[in-house]
Amino acid sequence: MATRLSDIRRDRRAFLKNAGAVSVAALTIGFEWTASSRRALAVAGAAPDTALVPNAFLRVGTDGSVTVIAKHLEMGQGAYTGIATIVAEELDADWERIRVESAPADAKRYANFVFGTMQGTGGSSSMANSWMQLREAGAKARAVLVAAAAKEWHVPASDLVVDKGVVLHPNTHRRATFGALVPTARSLPIPDKVTLKDPRDFKLIGQKVPRVDVPAKCDGSAQFTLDTAFPGMLVALLRRPPRFGGTVQSFDGAAAAAIPGVVKVVQVPRGIAVIANSFWAAKRGRDALVITWDETHAEKRSSAELMQEYRRLADQPARSARNQGNAADALSSAAHKISASYEFPYLAHAPMEPLDAVVKLTADSCEIWAGDQFQTMDQANAANTCGLKPEQVSIHTLYAGGSFGRRANAWSDYIVEAVSIAKAHGGDGTPIKLQWTREDDIGGGLYRPMFFHKLEAGLNAQGELTGWKQVIVGQSIMAGTPLAAMIKDGIDPTSVEGAASLAYKIPNISVDLSTTTVGVPVLWWRVVGSSHTTFAVEMFIDEIAHAAGQDPFEFRRKLLGEEPRMKRVLELAAEKAGWSGAPLPKGKGRGIAVAEAFKTFVAQVAEVSVDASGQVKVDRVVCAVDCGTAINPDVITAQMEGGVGFGLSAALYGAITLKDGHVEQSNFNSYRVLRMNEMPKVEVHIVPSTEPPTGVGEPGVAPIGPAVANAIFAATGQRAHVFPFVKGSA
Amino acid sequence: MPTTSLPTTFTLNGKAATLDGDPDMPLLWAVREIAGLPGTKFGCGIAMCGACTVHLDGQAIRSCVTPLASVANRQVTTIEGLQSQPGRAVQAAWIKLQVPQCGYCQSGQIMSATALLSKNPVPTDADIDGAMSGNICRCATYSRIRAAIHEAAQSLKA
Numbered sequence: 001m002a003t004r005l006s007d008i009r010r011d012r013r014a015f016l017k018n019a020g021a022v023s024v025a026a027l028t029i030g031f032e033w034t035a036s037s038r039r040a041l042a043v044a045g046a047a048p049d050t051a052l053v054p055n056a057f058l059r060v061g062t063d064g065s066v067t068v069i070a071k072h073l074e075m076g077q078g079a080y081t082g083i084a085t086i087v088a089e090e091l092d093a094d095w096e097r098i099r100v101e102s103a104p105a106d107a108k109r110y111a112n113f114v115f116g117t118m119q120g121t122g123g124s125s126s127m128a129n130s131w132m133q134l135r136e137a138g139a140k141a142r143a144v145l146v147a148a149a150a151k152e153w154h155v156p157a158s159d160l161v162v163d164k165g166v167v168l169h170p171n172t173h174r175r176a177t178f179g180a181l182v183p184t185a186r187s188l189p190i191p192d193k194v195t196l197k198d199p200r201d202f203k204l205i206g207q208k209v210p211r212v213d214v215p216a217k218c219d220g221s222a223q224f225t226l227d228t229a230f231p232g233m234l235v236a237l238l239r240r241p242p243r244f245g246g247t248v249q250s251f252d253g254a255a256a257a258a259i260p261g262v263v264k265v266v267q268v269p270r271g272i273a274v275i276a277n278s279f280w281a282a283k284r285g286r287d288a289l290v291i292t293w294d295e296t297h298a299e300k301r302s303s304a305e306l307m308q309e310y311r312r313l314a315d316q317p318a319r320s321a322r323n324q325g326n327a328a329d330a331l332s333s334a335a336h337k338i339s340a341s342y343e344f345p346y347l348a349h350a351p352m353e354p355l356d357a358v359v360k361l362t363a364d365s366c367e368i369w370a371g372d373q374f375q376t377m378d379q380a381n382a383a384n385t386c387g388l389k390p391e392q393v394s395i396h397t398l399y400a401g402g403s404f405g406r407r408a409n410a411w412s413d414y415i416v417e418a419v420s421i422a423k424a425h426g427g428d429g430t431p432i433k434l435q436w437t438r439e440d441d442i443g444g445g446l447y448r449p450m451f452f453h454k455l456e457a458g459l460n461a462q463g464e465l466t467g468w469k470q471v472i473v474g475q476s477i478m479a480g481t482p483l484a485a486m487i488k489d490g491i492d493p494t495s496v497e498g499a500a501s502l503a504y505k506i507p508n509i510s511v512d513l514s515t516t517t518v519g520v521p522v523l524w525w526r527v528v529g530s531s532h533t534t535f536a537v538e539m540f541i542d543e544i545a546h547a548a549g550q551d552p553f554e555f556r557r558k559l560l561g562e563e564p565r566m567k568r569v570l571e572l573a574a575e576k577a578g579w580s581g582a583p584l585p586k587g588k589g590r591g592i593a594v595a596e597a598f599k600t601f602v603a604q605v606a607e608v609s610v611d612a613s614g615q616v617k618v619d620r621v622v623c624a625v626d627c628g629t630a631i632n633p634d635v636i637t638a639q640m641e642g643g644v645g646f647g648l649s650a651a652l653y654g655a656i657t658l659k660d661g662h663v664e665q666s667n668f669n670s671y672r673v674l675r676m677n678e679m680p681k682v683e684v685h686i687v688p689s690t691e692p693p694t695g696v697g698e699p700g701v702a703p704i705g706p707a708v709a710n711a712i713f714a715a716t717g718q719r720a721h722v723f724p725f726v727k728g729s730a
Numbered sequence: 731m732p733t734t735s736l737p738t739t740f741t742l743n744g745k746a747a748t749l750d751g752d753p754d755m756p757l758l759w760a761v762r763e764i765a766g767l768p769g770t771k772f773g774c775g776i777a778m779c780g781a782c783t784v785h786l787d788g789q790a791i792r793s794c795v796t797p798l799a800s801v802a803n804r805q806v807t808t809i810e811g812l813q814s815q816p817g818r819a820v821q822a823a824w825i826k827l828q829v830p831q832c833g834y835c836q837s838g839q840i841m842s843a844t845a846l847l848s849k850n851p852v853p854t855d856a857d858i859d860g861a862m863s864g865n866i867c868r869c870a871t872y873s874r875i876r877a878a879i880h881e882a883a884q885s886l887k888a
Contacts, residue, residue, distance in 0.1 A: 214829075220770070676862040
């Protein structure tokens with residue numbers, strides 16, 4: 001066994017011992033912050049019994065600190081900051097004294113209203129579903145602190161004002177901090193009803209409040225699952241079947257077990273796990289495994305073969321997702337017919353933190369540390385795996401190093417793997433960290449499904465768009481999961497959103513869906529259905545505008561007459577991009593696209609350069625977004641910038657392909673993603689709005705692919721129809 | 731049980747350190763699991779993403795493909811030991827421009843940016859492309875990273 005670096009290790013161990021023995025909240029005690037703006041973030045711990053706990057979403061300490069309990073995962077989208085801002089606003093708290101803690105798994109208190117009765121994060125819903133809940137939570141806490149001051153000072157509550165965590169009585173210049181009022185406030189009833197602020201009085205909402213998580217993410221102290229460590233913790237790597245649907249027929253773990261540091265080799269439902277005292281030993285052990293796979297039921301087709309089948313299916317009868325007027329008649333009587341098809345590959349999410357989870361399993365408890373995105377579903381699946389009741393499973397949600405949808409899945413795949421490994425190890429309370437490698441991630445499935453879109457349109461003699469027919473072919477994300485109940489009449493709504501919801505005013509529209517069955521596991525991927533539907537729709541509408549001899553912006557604008565918010569972002573993006581200004585020089589082009597996703601409206605204008613060799617460079621993207629009330633304009637801007645970059649990775653480079661069922665990509669060398677030198681200048685314009693807030697994590701991805709495709713056409717006269725546009729890898 | 735552990739002595743964040751481990755173990759796992767410094771991240775294991783970037787004798791290197799034994803008698807700096815003036819300027823600029831989103835790649839980004847500014851105090855956009863294109867950010871915080879490097883360069887001039 002390796003001896004340890006004495007001094008550094010001792011500090012770390014003392015820190016971890018605290019964390020293990022006391023409570024997870026102690027994890028933050030190890031952090032010492034020098035600047036007041038640096039706030040450690042913790043997973044949920046027991047509230048000190050001196051604090052004011054007016055509801056499930058915050059507590060106020062006698063020291064004046066305000067701890068906000070976040071029911072949503074922070075995976076980069078800024079949810080912790082948004083949640084804290086809403087609470088702090090109505091509470092009139094001092095932003096410098098706000099800290100955020102993740103909520104435990106408890107659907108009764110922490111359900112996501114957009115998901116119904118389940119706790120989880122996704123669908124760009126964190127702000128939308130927290131908005132009124134957290135405003136009320138903050139306002140009620142404020143009311144009880146004001147009542148406490150009124151009681152202590154024998155003055156009417158209506159004479160008091162609150163500013164930055166201090167209650168003031170202007171007439172007598174009396175003042176008290178929240179902390180000083182906590183003991184009295186604890187004895188008072190929490191009001192049932194409160195008056196929320198007039199949005200004109202907002203002090204934090206609408207401001208570029210600094211993110212709560214940024215300082216810790218700049219000095220290496222932010223805690224991800226990867227960083228979770230306990231004394232005696234073991235690390236497990238799992239060898240999964242080389243083809244989807246394969247199972248272990250037999251294995252020989254002797255060579256793996258002989259690797260120094262390997263503790264145990266165990267079989268679990270998903271494959272063979274090597275459990276060791278370090279990542280390196282587990283990896284070397286896994287490399288030494290000898291496994292014979294049973295591939296009787298494995299998917300052995302190639303992606304090219306699947307796409308060929310999808311093309312054929314596009315001409316077969318399919319389920320109707322939208323049928324308005326008579327598209328077939330409109331097309332057959334059209335003066336001018338336009339048709340095109342678009343091909344979309346499988347895509348991996350490839351978050352920077354490969355999937356990981358730490359599990360401590362005993363006979364009557366299961367504790368899980370993870371960047372957990374579907375807390376109550378993961379809790380239930382973990383309970384099923386280890387044979388405990390859900391309430392015996394506790395989940396500590398840590399920062400996730402990205403997700404883009406990957407950590408939210410109905411199988412709880414990586415969590416269930418970790419629990420099954422802990423169970424196979426003996427369930428003796430030994431903490432075990434399951435670590436995925438990048439190869440496990442890229443080859444591991446749960447991809448954005450492959451899709452084929454076939455589109456046809458008809459123009460009348462006046463150049464008006466009279467008919468639209470779209471056939472979508474691909475796998476369902478929801479089929480075979482507990483979410484299958486959302487599939488109505490054979491239509492998985494996530495396969496057709498962004499297409500069946502086509503906003504353009506066209507008299508005859510038909511959108512059909514042909515759902516395929518393939519043994520490749522699939523999942524939502526940032527912006528879900530719109531990652532292909534909006535791409536197809538916005539590329540095709542551009543082709544129609546061109547065929548009609550009309551400006552692509554004006555053509556769209558006219559068709560959006562009854563969609564004021566969508567029209568507004570389109571106009572704003574065009575105006576800020578100088579759409580109707582001077583044309584770009586030869587070799588450059590502008591393209592436009594607009595989308596609605598998760599009730600947020602986004603339009604983008606992309607400017608590209610294409611050199612003589614056909615090399616595409618995206619130079620500039622102008623983005624307009626309407627997400628209702630802008631809680632934090634800087635976070636919104638960041639999410640639009642990030643959405644553009646993420647969507648560009650997919651549009652330009654992203655593809656998971658299969659050869660005889662084997663995934664052909666393995667790491668960032670073969671699954672190419674956008675890099676610094678390829679990032680365009682992004683300018684973001686936010687439409688002022690007093691509508692309730694909607695999400696920003698995903699919608700920025702939707703228009704970028706088509707905006708770039710349309711810009712490439714403007715620059716070269718060539719239409720791209722097959723994603724990604726740039727062939728080859730890094 | 732056979733052992734392949736050997737002691738490797740080097741300077742880690744300014745202090746003498748002896749880590750006992752498989753000499754082939756990547757430095758990444760040695761600093762994380764043996765030295766207990768978790769700021770340096772695992773992203774790809776093949777030097778394609780830069781999440782594991784540390785400084786070896788002041789140069790930015792990918793610790794995921796650097797064998798532990800190869801750093802014997804050399805100076806290794808991780809994000810936890812970043813004390814230099816350029817390093818502090820980079821961290822301050824990162825906070826000022828609110829660079830991180832998920833934050834997972836940012837230790838590596840900061841180490842690469844600091845190495846760049848240490849030898850090139852006023853980098854051009856092309857210099858930044860050259861020094862930073864080995865660091866992937868899936869949140870695509872690239873525009874802010876670029877702006878923050880320019881910001882840090884300005885603050886170092888002042």
